[in-house]
Amino acid sequence: MTFQKITMKDGELVVPDFPIIPFISGDGIGPEIWTQAQAIFNRAVEVAYGDSRAIQWQEVFAGEKAFQQTGEWLPEKTLATIREYLVAIKGPLTTPIGGGIRSLNVALRQQLDLYACVRPVRYFEGTPSPMKHPERTNMVVFRENTEDIYAGIEFVSGSQQVHELIEFLQENLQVTSIRFPQTSAIGVKPVSVEGTKRLVRSAFNYAIQQHRKTVTLVHKGNIMKFTEGGFKKWGYEVANEEFAEQTFTWTTYEQIKTEKGEEAANQALVAAKEAGKIIVKDCIADIFLEELIARPEDHEIVATLNLNGDYISDALAATVGGVGISPGANINYQTGHAIFEATHGTAPKFAGKNMVNPCSVLLSGALLFRYLGWAEVADAIEAAIEAAIASQKVTFDFARLLPGATEVSLSEFSQQIFDGLAK
Numbered sequence: 001m002t003f004q005k006i007t008m009k010d011g012e013l014v015v016p017d018f019p020i021i022p023f024i025s026g027d028g029i030g031p032e033i034w035t036q037a038q039a040i041f042n043r044a045v046e047v048a049y050g051d052s053r054a055i056q057w058q059e060v061f062a063g064e065k066a067f068q069q070t071g072e073w074l075p076e077k078t079l080a081t082i083r084e085y086l087v088a089i090k091g092p093l094t095t096p097i098g099g100g101i102r103s104l105n106v107a108l109r110q111q112l113d114l115y116a117c118v119r120p121v122r123y124f125e126g127t128p129s130p131m132k133h134p135e136r137t138n139m140v141v142f143r144e145n146t147e148d149i150y151a152g153i154e155f156v157s158g159s160q161q162v163h164e165l166i167e168f169l170q171e172n173l174q175v176t177s178i179r180f181p182q183t184s185a186i187g188v189k190p191v192s193v194e195g196t197k198r199l200v201r202s203a204f205n206y207a208i209q210q211h212r213k214t215v216t217l218v219h220k221g222n223i224m225k226f227t228e229g230g231f232k233k234w235g236y237e238v239a240n241e242e243f244a245e246q247t248f249t250w251t252t253y254e255q256i257k258t259e260k261g262e263e264a265a266n267q268a269l270v271a272a273k274e275a276g277k278i279i280v281k282d283c284i285a286d287i288f289l290e291e292l293i294a295r296p297e298d299h300e301i302v303a304t305l306n307l308n309g310d311y312i313s314d315a316l317a318a319t320v321g322g323v324g325i326s327p328g329a330n331i332n333y334q335t336g337h338a339i340f341e342a343t344h345g346t347a348p349k350f351a352g353k354n355m356v357n358p359c360s361v362l363l364s365g366a367l368l369f370r371y372l373g374w375a376e377v378a379d380a381i382e383a384a385i386e387a388a389i390a391s392q393k394v395t396f397d398f399a400r401l402l403p404g405a406t407e408v409s410l411s412e413f414s415q416q417i418f419d420g421l422a423k
Contacts, residue, residue: 003056005020023059053374060077062078090342114337116143138300144199213300214281219283235282283299285311341364342360362381395413
């Protein structure tokens, strides 16, 4: 067999039967999880396709291992390899203390322009949850990954830069609302038309492909009129101008209501649902955080800005079992570049103890296989995970929350999943 690169052609991902995929094992608990995950991934491909498909995993370095070997937290060689091979997967990475890179995860997203952070959140039967009905949650969050306050444009209190910026704001732009100008730090929140529209466009395409019924634009535009409010405005523009045949927007509903009355608007909404159109609505971020607990079934695909998405993703994960069972992907749908990742941290106090939950990396791998078009592999991994959880023989994080459950090690739990792939 000859292993080959994944490529893009005419806007479509071209996946050979024997692709080369770079991986970063991660720091802390990352390496021991990756050892188990790689075996499960290989077995799932074998069960699904026999010897007609296989993956060559190519290790690249970031984080502590990279720093020990090269003196760099994120070597250019690693970035170059992922750029070349398009698709990669990674474990959790340590955030360096002190100067330099603020966050390796953010740096990877920025450097590779991985503008869509995609976080599916669903319930696996038997998973401990604080909710009475966690099964009502089945959302996919599309979080804009490159703008908002995560752009890293901020200036420290007391610095010459911040004094000059505050002076400019006050004298040139007549800003009067900086309450304590002598001691304030200042951050800048860029939100662009292009950044918004490509993210929202990806969410709509996903909703169409997956036959989802709703897309919710989550924002804080009631306060931040031109940034978060712009996100809402431009998101609706994408729906009305590019997806008019597939969607029915709340702006259209309001227009009909104004022109013809509420009854006519309600009739149009019902007709759109019956025609299978995607209903596009918006929700203020704090209200959405309430609704994800009270009425999660009202939302399926969520498109939002960077900071909102950070909060929402973790809050949603908590309702279905926590970040230990929450997958993540960072994707540029235009270039094909994608990094799939564990959404939890490095948990150094558990490193080497063979006790942590591998599901975040495993489910991120399932996302990777769906991205490749290898749905049979993804389905097998998810089914094996659900069966292992249902057995009530689970890692400590679940066992302590499930009365009568048996605590097993990382390797024992992984073996259950591995064995379940063949059933």
